[in-house]
Amino acid sequence: MPLKDLPADARPREKLLARGAAALSDAELLALLLRTGIEGKNVVALAQEIVDRFGGISGLLHTDAASLKNIKGLGPAKQAELLAVLELSRRALAEQMMHKTVFDSPSSLLDFVRLKIGGKPYECFMVIFVDATQKLIASEELFRGTLTAAAVYPREVALRALHHHAAGVILAHNHPSGEVQPSYADQSLTSKLQAALGLLDIAVLDHVIVSRDKALSMHAQGLL
Incomplete structure (x- = not known):
């Protein structure tokens, strides 16, 4: 009808x-x-x-x-x-982040990441590139599959950050299981990328973990 x-x-x-x-x-x-x-x-x-x-x-x-x-x-x-x-919806949130710093509206950042990768049935790793004022330049899904410190290559992240002339990055990945608490592997991966990108004076501002209906900021949790 x-x-x-x-x-x-x-x-x-x-x-x-x-x-x-x-x-x-x-x-x-x-x-x-x-x-x-x-x-x-x-x-x-x-x-x-x-x-x-x-x-x-x-x-x-x-x-x-x-x-x-x-x-x-x-x-x-x-x-x-x-x-x-x-x-x-994705583009509207991205547009907001292009005109103000990503941390002016933490909920918009989390919603943006969830809309991008939260519903994917496989684990994937996305990087959000920001300028010196922490405004969005671009976002890219760089890796997919089982994510570990060995599966995510700092060199590739660094090359993409340099390509975008980014001053900082926000790391993001999804947990298809629905649990968003960071694992030891997540924290280890974050530390590895912080060390590698720090040598290029590129700041790791946050690592966001999402599922279809949840999101967690490691920065907000004091884990970064």
Whole structure:
């Protein structure tokens, strides 16, 4: 059932215009993107089913294209729209960090890292490059797989930092298991990179560890 066929008091678009976006549930907001349901299920019910399947809207927005392909009712166009919303969120957060220091809004930094790599099914290592005023220059995923001090190469991190003329870096990686407490290997890796980059006068400002719905800053925890 499309949105226009829902009862007037159940139409998310009208509710949003009358009361604002904050008044809508996660399912209602998603229904606005989906626009139509499937046979025997109106669009709001379909949206709620999708939200529940991913454990909430955060889980949905941190998923990948492959997972969306398995959802009945999500054709290529709707998949593309959801992925576009996720990318817009990433870009909005990146734009904020380009205009103010990354530590002016710690939550934006953590959200940015989660949106970039939090939902990936494999472990990956990302580096955020910042200038002398700690504003974002660029971010790059440099390594993936099982991450240890031996698997992350300081030389490659240093080369990319020099390429971007970065004064500092923020290290980041994900834990697909969902646990974000730093391990001994995480702390050892951080120390190794601090020592290597310090020789080039490039500061390691933080090491952020994320999962799909959690994030931890080693700097905020006093571990850096």
